[in-house]
Amino acid sequence: MKGTAFLGVALKRLRNKAFLNIVLILAMALTVGVMVCIPAFSGAVSMRIMQQELAEKTKELNRPPFSVRYYCLPRSRQPITLDDADYTRDWLADMLEREVGLPVTMIYAQSESPTLHMRPTQDDIHYTGTDLATTQVVVTDDFADYIQIVEGNDFGEVMDPNALNVWILPSLANSIGINVGEYYELAYFFSANETPTRIIIAGFWEPLDEADAFWYRNPNELFRQALSTTNDQYNQFILPIAPEGTGFDFWYYVLDDSRMTLDKAQQYLDGLALIEEEVITRLPSGKMDYAPTDELLSGQERKSSLSVFLLGFSVPLVGILILFIAAISTMVVRFQAQETAVLVSRGTSRTQIIWITLIETLIVLVIAVPLGILLGLLLARLLGYSQGFMAFIQRDPLQVHLASVNWELVAAAVGINLLARIIPSFISANYSIVAFEQSTARRKGLKNVGKILGMLFITLVTAYAYRQLVQRGMIGITGWQSDDPLADPLLLLAPTLFLFVAPLWASELFALLMRPLALLGKGFKSITAYLGCLSLGREGGQYRTPIYLLVLCMGLGVFYASLAMSADIWLEDRLQYQVGADLTFEPGIEEEEDSEGSLGITQSDMAWLFPASDYAALEGVESASRVGQYTASTTLVTGDRVNLEIMAVERYTLPSVIYFRDDYAEQSLGEMMNALAIQSDGVILPSEPAELLGLEEGDEITINVLIDDFYIEIPFTIIGTYDYWPTVYPEDNSYTLIASLDYMIMITGGEFPHNIWLDLEPGADPETVLAEVRAMGIEPLKAKELNSLLVEDKDRLERVGLFGLFSISFIASAVLAGGGLLIYNTASMAGRTYRFAVLQAMGLKRREVVAMVSIEYVITLLYGMLVGAFVGIAGATLYVPYFPLSEGTTLPIPPFTPYVDWSATTWMAVIMAVSLLAIEGFILYRLIKTRVFEALRLGTRE
Numbered sequence: 001m002k003g004t005a006f007l008g009v010a011l012k013r014l015r016n017k018a019f020l021n022i023v024l025i026l027a028m029a030l031t032v033g034v035m036v037c038i039p040a041f042s043g044a045v046s047m048r049i050m051q052q053e054l055a056e057k058t059k060e061l062n063r064p065p066f067s068v069r070y071y072c073l074p075r076s077r078q079p080i081t082l083d084d085a086d087y088t089r090d091w092l093a094d095m096l097e098r099e100v101g102l103p104v105t106m107i108y109a110q111s112e113s114p115t116l117h118m119r120p121t122q123d124d125i126h127y128t129g130t131d132l133a134t135t136q137v138v139v140t141d142d143f144a145d146y147i148q149i150v151e152g153n154d155f156g157e158v159m160d161p162n163a164l165n166v167w168i169l170p171s172l173a174n175s176i177g178i179n180v181g182e183y184y185e186l187a188y189f190f191s192a193n194e195t196p197t198r199i200i201i202a203g204f205w206e207p208l209d210e211a212d213a214f215w216y217r218n219p220n221e222l223f224r225q226a227l228s229t230t231n232d233q234y235n236q237f238i239l240p241i242a243p244e245g246t247g248f249d250f251w252y253y254v255l256d257d258s259r260m261t262l263d264k265a266q267q268y269l270d271g272l273a274l275i276e277e278e279v280i281t282r283l284p285s286g287k288m289d290y291a292p293t294d295e296l297l298s299g300q301e302r303k304s305s306l307s308v309f310l311l312g313f314s315v316p317l318v319g320i321l322i323l324f325i326a327a328i329s330t331m332v333v334r335f336q337a338q339e340t341a342v343l344v345s346r347g348t349s350r351t352q353i354i355w356i357t358l359i360e361t362l363i364v365l366v367i368a369v370p371l372g373i374l375l376g377l378l379l380a381r382l383l384g385y386s387q388g389f390m391a392f393i394q395r396d397p398l399q400v401h402l403a404s405v406n407w408e409l410v411a412a413a414v415g416i417n418l419l420a421r422i423i424p425s426f427i428s429a430n431y432s433i434v435a436f437e438q439s440t441a442r443r444k445g446l447k448n449v450g451k452i453l454g455m456l457f458i459t460l461v462t463a464y465a466y467r468q469l470v471q472r473g474m475i476g477i478t479g480w481q482s483d484d485p486l487a488d489p490l491l492l493l494a495p496t497l498f499l500f501v502a503p504l505w506a507s508e509l510f511a512l513l514m515r516p517l518a519l520l521g522k523g524f525k526s527i528t529a530y531l532g533c534l535s536l537g538r539e540g541g542q543y544r545t546p547i548y549l550l551v552l553c554m555g556l557g558v559f560y561a562s563l564a565m566s567a568d569i570w571l572e573d574r575l576q577y578q579v580g581a582d583l584t585f586e587p588g589i590e591e592e593e594d595s596e597g598s599l600g601i602t603q604s605d606m607a608w609l610f611p612a613s614d615y616a617a618l619e620g621v622e623s624a625s626r627v628g629q630y631t632a633s634t635t636l637v638t639g640d641r642v643n644l645e646i647m648a649v650e651r652y653t654l655p656s657v658i659y660f661r662d663d664y665a666e667q668s669l670g671e672m673m674n675a676l677a678i679q680s681d682g683v684i685l686p687s688e689p690a691e692l693l694g695l696e697e698g699d700e701i702t703i704n705v706l707i708d709d710f711y712i713e714i715p716f717t718i719i720g721t722y723d724y725w726p727t728v729y730p731e732d733n734s735y736t737l738i739a740s741l742d743y744m745i746m747i748t749g750g751e752f753p754h755n756i757w758l759d760l761e762p763g764a765d766p767e768t769v770l771a772e773v774r775a776m777g778i779e780p781l782k783a784k785e786l787n788s789l790l791v792e793d794k795d796r797l798e799r800v801g802l803f804g805l806f807s808i809s810f811i812a813s814a815v816l817a818g819g820g821l822l823i824y825n826t827a828s829m830a831g832r833t834y835r836f837a838v839l840q841a842m843g844l845k846r847r848e849v850v851a852m853v854s855i856e857y858v859i860t861l862l863y864g865m866l867v868g869a870f871v872g873i874a875g876a877t878l879y880v881p882y883f884p885l886s887e888g889t890t891l892p893i894p895p896f897t898p899y900v901d902w903s904a905t906t907w908m909a910v911i912m913a914v915s916l917l918a919i920e921g922f923i924l925y926r927l928i929k930t931r932v933f934e935a936l937r938l939g940t941r942e
Contacts, residue, residue: 028368036376071250072283079245099271114247152203166227386804389564503551550864558872561904576659585780620764625653628754648741682719
């Protein structure tokens with residue numbers, strides 16, 4: 001058979017099953033899309049984060065994002081002249097473009113003389129031999145283009161050819177009292193015997209724009225003590241007296257960051273490291289002292305961590321895609337099995353069959369791969385709009401680039417698709433027409449021992465992965481490093497393994513549970529119920545694939561929803577714990593003008609006199625409370641001194657403003673506040689320190705409290721303990737005790753510093769409330785506002801990406817599961833049409849046949865939905881505690897509490913049930929329309 005013949009047969013086979021092949025193309029495109037989406041999104045997120053970090057650094061240092069500086073310190077044994085400096089400038093620029101791979105957009109090069117003494121000339125009447133300044137003569141490339149002369153000659157215009165002409169800033173002239181046209185001497189710092197060099201002040205200059213990108217640093221600072229001159233003047237007057245040639249040279253480069261991509265971060269880092277090695281080797285005391293290496297490393301690490309996390313959590317989707325592709329491919333092969341058997345019987349070799357299938361697959365991939373790449377980039381962009389699980393909002397789009405595509409992952413997706421298509425065809429190519437008829441006539445038995453052993457093996461791997469996860473503890477998004485010896489990839493795959501293995505056992509269990517159902521069906525009086533149960537009992541194994549897809553999809557949805565819900569709740573808990581209330585601040589008062597004529601804002605007695613009720617009366621405020629924080633210490637009976645913190649609270653107002661979870665203490669907040677009311681000198685200790693210090697309820701303790709720079713001894717009685725308290729974090733050698741503010745005021749006899757905690761009305765604007773506080777004459781210092789922190793954290797790009805992935809994975813999984821069930825059940829019904837026709841010919845009514853099929857489907861659906869929900873809940877219970885979706889991996893404060901999203905579970909179950917029932921309705925409609933005698937005449941052949 002010639003190549004064109006192979007192609008012709010392949011095209012005819014594709015056209016013959018056009019619908020299935022279109023579905024196959026879409027599934028393959030989605031597989032490629034997932035592999036494209038994850039690195040593209042990770043790259044865009046990490047790039048955005050790195051740009052934000054670089055922008056902050058740029059703002060602080062007034063430097064472009066990708067800028068590099070090299071310098072050297074010449075010595076007499078390794079002199080650097082101005083010509084050498086120019087050569088080095090060009091050499092470094094060429095090295096940067098070649099090794100780093102980004103164009104150089106700007107160069108700032110500067111050479112400075114060794115340190116020189118500046119003093120009046122000996123014929124000056126003011127000459128005392130005392131130095132006026134310690135300075136350097138500076139030569140800067142393109143200096144004249146960025147300055148303006150405010151007095152004296154233009155830069156480079158020589159005033160006296162027999163003296164070194166220099167130009168200085170007016171600030172330097174004012175500080176040492178010199179004028180244009182005056183002569184001075186420069187003496188070499190390390191050799192007092194050298195004849196001084198005569199200089200003349202040729203002019204004063206100032207920058208045209210000190211914020212111009214040209215300036216490496218603020219020129220007023222950079223040239224504060226400098227004497228600027230030209231190359232010719234330097235070579236004529238300074239070079240002869242300086243054996244080093246120059247004393248300090250540096251070269252500052254700005255690279256084109258618009259062409260920067262994080263996928264090439266390692267290339268940038270390697271290039272910078274190579275150039276630095278060359279600089280160290282070839283230049284005296286050469287070094288690279290400024291480069292965005294930390295930001296590049298940070299961005300690369302965050303991208304790697306995020307990519308690993310996203311890939312780990314996308315494995316279920318990829319797995320479903322592979323199963324779907326394999327199922328569709330198997331179905332296509334089954335439809336073509338008789339055709340393939342006829343070809344084999346007529347002399348077509350297995351190799352030729354495989355070639356035909358390979359050509360079909362390549363044609364499908366030629367369409368699917370470009371479509372998948374485009375889909376992946378669109379998905380990566382869509383992920384940037386995620387706000388939570390199945391929730392999207394409008395925000396600035398991420399810049400997703402084709403350059404971020406990981407072609408190795410794309411190749412892996414293509415390979416998976418190719419194997420999923422070729423393997424079923426390879427198996428079917430073994431059958432001749434006789435062998436095919438024999439295989440279709442035989443019933444398939446139970447799974448063989450090899451499959452059972454395989455299931456047991458992967459179950460043991462799942463149990464091992466869970467055990468490792470328990471031992472490792474929680475995993476943070478950016479805390480994961482692939483080069484960490486503890487970074488076992490099974491940890492990230494642990495929930496995925498469970499979500500895949502549990503449905504596998506569920507599908508096998510279904511086939512076993514349906515066998516007794518056939519016996520129970522004999523007791524039913526309805527022939528329809530009997531036949532439905534008998535069919536499930538005899539052929540329950542045929543439902544393994546739809547049961548598996550249904551359980552997997554439902555379990556995946558419940559797990560993702562619970563993971564997202566738990567992360568959302570803990571996000572609020574963490575920030576509520578961090579702030580304590582909706583809005584907190586220190587009350588301050590504007591004091592009188594200080595010695596420099598500026599107003600200071602501090603805490604003073606006046607700021608403390610306002611009661612909490614005055615703040616509670618403000619518009620937008622529900623309630624207010626005063627909370628004080630004071631340094632303290634106590635001495636134990638053993639003589640050991642213990643550092644403490646006292647948090648003084650208003651027992652009657654605190655419960656209305658504070659965020660306090662029930663698990664923060666054994667007693668409720670109300671019980672502890674009531675105890676403070678009964679025992680006014682009561683104090684509540686942290687649980688662990690109370691045990692370590694041997695203190696129990698009822699013990700008396702004297703504490704030295706620091707108030708207004710004075711220590712005051714205050715007696716307390718221990719009335720209880722707590723495990724966690726909002727705003728209190730464990731610190732070495734310091735414990736926070738909770739006491740009554742009223743009691744401390746009574747003991748000390750006066751008001752003292754405290755904070756204000758506010759509970760705001762729903763929808764109240766914190767800035768408006770703070771403005772009202774200022775209208776009271778109080779300046780809110782160190783204000784913390786809960787809602788803005790929540791918004792900022794919810795917009796964190798790593799979190800956005802994970803939640804977006806969860807949403808897209810669930811949607812895609814549901815679509816694939818539904819589509820798979822539709823295709824599978826349609827094929828199943830088509831294969832059983834002959835049997836249904838026989839039953840009708842024997843006297844069974846069509847509605848009874850429909851009812852029989854409906855019983856099978858409803859039982860299958862109920863089993864899949866219930867077991868799927870159970871698998872999802874079990875997965876959430878077992879695995880969610882170890883994936884808080886936070887940045888760190890440290891012990892969480894407050895404790896992370898996993899939740900099962902029962903609401904999402906319910907609506908997912910309802911939506912899936914309605915959708916699948918609609919699918920079944922469509923299948924039954926087709927069954928009703930089938931003509932009995934036509935089915936009997938055609939038999940089972942499709």
